[in-house]
Amino acid sequence: MFPSDEGKSHAQNGEGTAASLFDRVIDRRGTLSVKWDDTKRVFGHEDVWPMWVADMDFPAPPEVQEALQRRVEHGVFGYTVIPDSLKEAVCQWLERRHDWTIDPSWLVFAPGVVPAVAAAIEAFSEPGDGVVVFSPVYRPLFDLVRRHGRTLIFSPLRLAEENYVIDWNDLEAKLPGAKLLILCHPHNPGGKSWTAAELERLGELCLKHGVFVLSDEIHADLTLPPHQHVPFAALRPEFAAQSATFRAPTKTFNLAGLQAAEAVIPDDSRRRAFRRIQQRHGFFTLNAFAVVGAEAAYRCGGSWLDALLAYLQENIEAAAAYLADRLPALHLIRPQATYLIWIDCRGLGLSEEELKRRLLESGKLAVEFGSKFGPEGAGFIRLNAACPRPTLEEGLRRLGAALG
Ligand SMILES: Cc1ncc(COP(=O)(O)O)c(C=O)c1O
Numbered sequence: 505m506f507p508s509d510e511g512k513s514h515a516q517n518g519e520g521t522a523a524s525l526f527d528r529v530i531d532r533r534g535t536l537s538v539k540w541d542d543t544k545r546v547f548g549h550e551d552v553w554p555m556w557v558a559d560m561d562f563p564a565p566p567e568v569q570e571a572l573q574r575r576v577e578h579g580v581f582g583y584t585v586i587p588d589s590l591k592e593a594v595c596q597w598l599e600r601r602h603d604w605t606i607d608p609s610w611l612v613f614a615p616g617v618v619p620a621v622a623a624a625i626e627a628f629s630e631p632g633d634g635v636v637v638f639s640p641v642y643r644p645l646f647d648l649v650r651r652h653g654r655t656l657i658f659s660p661l662r663l664a665e666e667n668y669v670i671d672w673n674d675l676e677a678k679l680p681g682a683k684l685l686i687l688c689h690p691h692n693p694g695g696k697s698w699t700a701a702e703l704e705r706l707g708e709l710c711l712k713h714g715v716f717v718l719s720d721e722i723h724a725d726l727t728l729p730p731h732q733h734v735p736f737a738a739l740r741p742e743f744a745a746q747s748a749t750f751r752a753p754t755k756t757f758n759l760a761g762l763q764a765a766e767a768v769i770p771d772d773s774r775r776r777a778f779r780r781i782q783q784r785h786g787f788f789t790l791n792a793f794a795v796v797g798a799e800a801a802y803r804c805g806g807s808w809l810d811a812l813l814a815y816l817q818e819n820i821e822a823a824a825a826y827l828a829d830r831l832p833a834l835h836l837i838r839p840q841a842t843y844l845i846w847i848d849c850r851g852l853g854l855s856e857e858e859l860k861r862r863l864l865e866s867g868k869l870a871v872e873f874g875s876k877f878g879p880e881g882a883g884f885i886r887l888n889a890a891c892p893r894p895t896l897e898e899g900l901r902r903l904g905a906a907l908g
Pocket residue numbers: 558615616617618619642688692720722723752754760764765
């Protein structure tokens with residue numbers, strides 16, 4: 505049903521260059537887009553240029569659109585099974601893109617990584633148990649810990665010259681009081697792609713203290729060459745047994761509105777415990793479009809993704825060049841993965857309130873403000889660069905007008 509695209513580029517497929525795939529500006533207003541249609545509720549402003557929430561302004565790969573169109577044309581949208589062919593497509597994708605061989609029986613699906621992490625917190629810890637989270641970090645990862653009545657233990661990352669690094673002394677001091685550690689790999693914000701050496705050391709420590717690892721790898725496919733994503737669980741069988749990995753086709757292929765994610769849980773009893781929680785909440789299967797979209801993406805989206813990564817790299821370079829030229833007081837942390845640009849604005853000496861006022865009211869620009877990611881994020885902003893170049897340039901122009 506879905507011929508694999510391995511080894512072919514999109515240009516070879518006759519579908520054009522990266523520029524023609526991603527340069528087209530598509531008006532998303534009026535499509536119930538959170539990013540474009542919900543800024544009044546979130547920021548108090550309707551007329552702001554939206555470079556905040558992490559989805560892309562690009563259409564999904566043509567093969568995914570075609571598969572979904574075929575499904576829509578059928579017209580009957582009853583309860584849907586998760587077919588073995590989807591599991592096979594995920595396994596082949598992990599093998600091809602991440603050199604990670606998994607058993608299809610390890611896979612459990614969920615409507616999102618966030619609900620899957622929530623289920624894992626419930627399955628693998630008790631109220632009051634300690635959960636370590638590196639900060640600053642994607643907010644739901646620590647909100648979930650609090651909302652489940654677990655004890656949130658932040659281990660602040662240190663900003664080194666290139667990107668974030670783990671404060672090993674701090675981590676070693678905190679692990680003995682923890683049941684779980686939530687890893688964001690690659691890390692959001694900052695786009696740090698944790699190296700095999702860092703993951704080895706982390707895994708060793710978690711094994712030593714009996715801490716189970718929830719590895720959110722939703723941004724893994726968006727690792728920017730020459731960086732290479734190393735799945736935590738792929739490093740050693742002991743790490744696989746002591747972890748659950750959460751992934752999705754939704755960030756990679758811009759399918760967030762379809763809502764699909766997969767958990768890889770190699771240990772049988774852990775996997776059963778996870779499923780029991782899903783069942784307790786009445787979750788049994790994915791929606792019809794999630795199943796079709798995910799399988800088409802994993803089977804056919806490889807060359808589209810390569811072209812996307814090249815385009816994103818150019819956008820990131822364009823943003824870096826603009827900042828260096830026009831806003832030298834700002835420091836861009838170059839992402840090793842993700843399309844999210846984390847910018848240190850502390851050199852301006854402004855409070856977050858003033859930063860917000862200038863960006864939203866003077867610049868008419870909506871970005872993510874750093875304190876949303878935890879206390880260590882204060883003074884930073886996160887800019888989403890997954891958009892056609894003209895959209896990015898307009899955002900940068902507004903940033904320059906607000907902060908220049
Ligand atoms: C690190 C991370 N995890 C999870 C998510 C959201 O996952 P989902 O939409 O599958 O719940 C995001 C979205 O930005 C994210 O950055």
